[in-house]
Amino acid sequence: MSGKSHYQSLHTRITKLDIPMSELIIYFRGKCSNCGHQRITHNEFGKCEGVMNKPCSSGCDNFNPE
Helix, strand or coil, rough: CCHHHHHEEEEEEEECCCHHHHHHHHHHCCCECCCEEEEEEEEECCCCCCCCCCCCCCCCCCCCCC
């Protein structure tokens, strides 16, 4: 699947959820009480991967919202 078709497929699935994009953005901007990083920096297992070229140094293995 090409990048564009994958994006379109994902966009279609998100649209079908009937969740406004603004609510998704708020959800992913939520900060973790363990490390202070946003939810978007945590992988599908909850482990924080840090931001850009700076890995998370707190050892956060589980996202806990503030």
